[in-house]
Amino acid sequence: xxxxxxxxxxxxxxxxxxxxxxxxxxxxxxxxxxxxxxxxxxxxxxxxxxxxxxxxxxxxxxxxxxxxxxxxxxxxxxxxxxxxxxxxxxxxxxxxxxxxxxxxxxxxxxxxxxxxxxxxxxxxxxxxxxxxxxxxxxxxxxxxxxxxxxxxxxxxxxxxxxxxxxxxxxxxxxxxxxxxxxxxxxxxxxxxxxxxxxxxxxxxxxxxxxxxxxxxxxxxxxxxxxxxxxxxxxxxxxxxxxxxxxxx
Numbered sequence: 001x002x003x004x005x006x007x008x009x010x011x012x013x014x015x016x017x018x019x020x021x022x023x024x025x026x027x028x029x030x031x032x033x034x035x036x037x038x039x040x041x042x043x044x045x046x047x048x049x050x051x052x053x054x055x056x057x058x059x060x061x062x063x064x065x066x067x068x069x070x071x072x073x074x075x076x077x078x079x080x081x082x083x084x085x086x087x088x089x090x091x092x093x094x095x096x097x098x099x100x101x102x103x104x105x106x107x108x109x110x111x112x113x114x115x116x117x118x119x120x121x122x123x124x125x126x127x128x129x130x131x132x133x134x135x136x137x138x139x140x141x142x143x144x145x146x147x148x149x150x151x152x153x154x155x156x157x158x159x160x161x162x163x164x165x166x167x168x169x170x171x172x173x174x175x176x177x178x179x180x181x182x183x184x185x186x187x188x189x190x191x192x193x194x195x196x197x198x199x200x201x202x203x204x205x206x207x208x209x210x211x212x213x214x215x216x217x218x219x220x221x222x223x224x225x226x227x228x229x230x231x232x233x234x235x236x237x238x239x240x241x242x243x244x245x246x247x248x
Contacts, residue, residue, distance in 0.1 A: 032064035032242045033133035034230055036111040037120045038093045041082040042075035044186035049108030049120030054195040056126065065130055066228050066242055067196040068172060072107060080185030084197050092201070095236045114232055114239040140241030145248040146227050153214040155245065157229050159206055162240070167206040172228045173199045173214050199225075206231060222247060 037053045039046045056067045071084035072093055090105075097105045100117050108120030112129045120126070144157035155171050175197040182190050202212045217225070230242035 030137045030139075031134045032066070032138060033060075033130045034113050034228075034239045034242050035065065035067045035126070035130065036114075037067065037069050038072055038089070038105070038107055038109040038111075039069055039120065040072055040075035040085065040107050041180060041182050041187060041192070042078050042080045042185040043107045045121065046108045047187065047190070047192055049110065050192065050194060052110075052120060052123045052126055054193070055123065056130065057195050059127070060130065063134060064242070064244075065134070066230070066244065068174065068228070069194060069197045070201075071197070072105075074105075075107070075185075078185055080182055080187070083180055084194070084199070088201065089198065092236070099236050114237060138241045140231055142229055142231060142241045142243040144229055144243070144245045146245050147248050148216070148220075148222075151216055153216050153220075153227070155212045155214060155227055155229070156209070157212070157245075158209045159231055159241070160208065162206060162231060164206040164208070167231050167233055167240070168203050169206050169210065170230050170232060171202045171212045171214065172230070173201075173217075174226045174228060175199050175217070176224045176226065 035056055037049055039050055053067045053069055056065065070089040070092065071082045072090040073082065073085040073087050074090050076082055076085055093105050093109065096111055096117065109117055110120035110126055111117045113133050116129060118125055140162050141160040142157065144155060147154040153173070157169060157171065159169060177193060177195050178197060179191060179193045182188060182192065199217060200214050202214065204210060204212065227245045228242060229245060230239050232239045
C-alpha cells in the first residue's frame with residue numbers, strides 16, 4: 001500500500017513537471033516586433049530615422065524586437081549610390097505601398113509587423129507601436145539554426161502552428177553596424193553609423209521545415225552579423241512570428 005502511494009505521488013509530480021515544461025515551451029518567445037525601416041544614404045531626411053533604428057536596437061536588445069534597415073536603390077541616381085542598397089528592397093517597399101494604398105513610396109518609412117506604416121523619424125510613435133506589438137502573443141513557433149560553410153551560410157528553419165499555404169518564410173541576413181563616409185548627394189561629407197543593415201533577404205513559401213542558403217559576406221563575423229527568420233502573410237500582410245537564430 002505504501003509503495004502504491006509513493007508511486008502515485010511520483011506520477012503526480014512528473015505530470016505537474018511535464019505540464020509546467022509544456023506551458024513554458026508554448027509561451028517562450030511568443031511576443032515579438034519586426035521593425036522595417038526603408039532608408040537611403042542619399043536621403044537628407046533619413047539620418048534621423050537611422051538614429052531611431054539604432055536607439056530601438058539598443059533599448060530593446062534584451063527583447064524579441066528585430067530592427068531591419070532596408071536600403072532602397074531609387075535614391076542612387078541623385079549623386080550617391082548607397083553602399084547597401086538593393087532593388088529587391090525597393091520592390092518590397094513598393095509592395096507595401098500597394099497594400100497600404102500609399103500614393104507613392106517615401107523615405108524614411110517605418111513598417112511595424114507588416115501591419116502599420118509611418119514616418120521613420122517619429123521616435124515616440126515607433127516606441128509606442130513596438131511596445132504594443134510586444135503585448136500581442138503569437139501562436140506560431142519559429143526555430144532554426146545557422147551552419148557556416150566556406151562561402152555560404154546554410155539556414156535551416158522550422159515553422160509550426162500555421163496554415164502554410166497562406167504564409168511565406170523570410171530569412172534575413174543583418175549586419176549589426178557599419179560606418180559610412182558619404183561623399184556626394186544630400187548627405188555629402190557626412191559620416192553616418194548605420195545599424196541593423198539588411199544585407200540579404202530570401203523569401204520562400206511557408207513549410208514545416210526548410211533550408212535556405214545565403215552568400216557569406218567577405219567580412220562575415222558572427223559578432224557583427226545575425227540571421228532573423230520571420231513568417232509573413234502572403235502579399236506582404238501581417239508578420240505573425242519571428243526569431244533570431246543561433247549558430248549550430
